Amino acid sequence: MEFGFTEEQQMLRESVRRFMAKECTREYIRACSDNDRFPHELYASMARQGWMGIPFPEKYGGSGLGPMELAIFLEEAGYGWYGAGTSYFTTVVLGAYNILTYGTEEQRQEFLPKVIAGETRLAFALSEPNVGSDAAAVELFAQEEGDHFVLNGQKMFTTNAHVANQIVTVTRTLRNPQKKHDGITIFLVDADAPGIEIRPLKQMGRSATHTNEVFFRNVKVPRARMMGKLHEGWANLNSGLGIERLSVAMMYAGTSQAMIDYVSRYAKERRQFGQPISKFQAVQHKLADMQIKTDVARLLGYRVAWMLQQGLPCFKEMSMAKLWASEAMFEIANHGVQIMGGYGVLKEYDMELFFRDSRIGMIGAGASEIQRTIIAKQMGL
Numbered sequence: 001m002e003f004g005f006t007e008e009q010q011m012l013r014e015s016v017r018r019f020m021a022k023e024c025t026r027e028y029i030r031a032c033s034d035n036d037r038f039p040h041e042l043y044a045s046m047a048r049q050g051w052m053g054i055p056f057p058e059k060y061g062g063s064g065l066g067p068m069e070l071a072i073f074l075e076e077a078g079y080g081w082y083g084a085g086t087s088y089f090t091t092v093v094l095g096a097y098n099i100l101t102y103g104t105e106e107q108r109q110e111f112l113p114k115v116i117a118g119e120t121r122l123a124f125a126l127s128e129p130n131v132g133s134d135a136a137a138v139e140l141f142a143q144e145e146g147d148h149f150v151l152n153g154q155k156m157f158t159t160n161a162h163v164a165n166q167i168v169t170v171t172r173t174l175r176n177p178q179k180k181h182d183g184i185t186i187f188l189v190d191a192d193a194p195g196i197e198i199r200p201l202k203q204m205g206r207s208a209t210h211t212n213e214v215f216f217r218n219v220k221v222p223r224a225r226m227m228g229k230l231h232e233g234w235a236n237l238n239s240g241l242g243i244e245r246l247s248v249a250m251m252y253a254g255t256s257q258a259m260i261d262y263v264s265r266y267a268k269e270r271r272q273f274g275q276p277i278s279k280f281q282a283v284q285h286k287l288a289d290m291q292i293k294t295d296v297a298r299l300l301g302y303r304v305a306w307m308l309q310q311g312l313p314c315f316k317e318m319s320m321a322k323l324w325a326s327e328a329m330f331e332i333a334n335h336g337v338q339i340m341g342g343y344g345v346l347k348e349y350d351m352e353l354f355f356r357d358s359r360i361g362m363i364g365a366g367a368s369e370i371q372r373t374i375i376a377k378q379m380g381l
Helices: 005-023 028-032 040-048 065-080 084-100 105-116 233-239 240-267 281-310 315-345 351-360 368-378
Strands: 122-125 141-145 148-156 168-172 184-190 198-200 212-221
Touching: 005 040, 005 065, 028 084, 028 351, 040 084, 065 084, 065 240, 084 122, 084 168, 084 184, 084 240, 105 184, 141 168, 148 184, 148 368, 168 233, 184 212, 198 233, 198 315, 198 351, 212 315, 233 368, 240 315, 240 351, 281 315, 315 351, 315 368
Parallel strands: 122 168
Antiparallel strands: 141 148, 148 212, 168 184, 198 212
16 A cells, blocks of 8 residues: 655645745735635636646646546645635536536537636536535526526525636426436536626635625526436536545645644744743644644545545545545634634634634535435445
């Protein structure tokens, strides 16, 4: 069993770390986060580095790399700034990887090169006002009318829809199916199509890559933009879950390590009772627990990457990785605030932003309760 990286993987890791340190300055992160501003410059720079093409075949202009390299990139992006990882993730993983997995060859030829070049951004619309954890209960309806479909309904919590060119949209195409998992169809919808309205949502954290409400009012979508087979979209959704949950788990692991490094530096400099607070056992034990949780998150994530690369089933393992990494990240943020005391909640210090950004991890990409249910079912319970 190998726990290290190849020489090429280590070079990728170091390259991304250097890039993020240069591009994700504290001033830039704050300017984006405090003003709900998508990091356009950072996104364009990542595209120029060729990183948008990491998981895509060379025939579409990609790098032809695999889940392990994607995991390495997202861990380092998360270490630099969670906003860097999320701006990448919504287009490359939630959007383009779904096109690669179950889109038509014409869709792949049209959109993947544009994504890789940084010319097209994507979003993924699944949740609705009445549809969250029960994803199969989707209500947005697509009425078939000749060579196109007409969409009516609403989506909720659609990350980065406000800067997307296309939205991978999950719809219902059968009103009364025998099973609610039937009659689901996925479309690639132009974000500026007539009848679409996008309203940004104000949220506690992750404001630079925030979520949105998306309204569909008689939106016409050509049949050629249907992804996969009519009424059979549920299986397609499940096919992309491994990469999605791997991706967020690795971003969380990277951000967790960034928090540990930040708080450790503070603890070594902050003096109380005549010595640095890092010398107090209470602080040392918190930091030790934080590091253990982060290392477990990394190992669980890289195990999923390895299994995906080997073509092994990992439905249970990917839920375990996402669940652990998201809960560990919030616990680490909470400990970080406690170690820093009053300074941990001041906007002048990064810990305050870390804390706010960390909370949604236990909700997005499948809530913790759903992940535990999946794991239990995979255990035969």
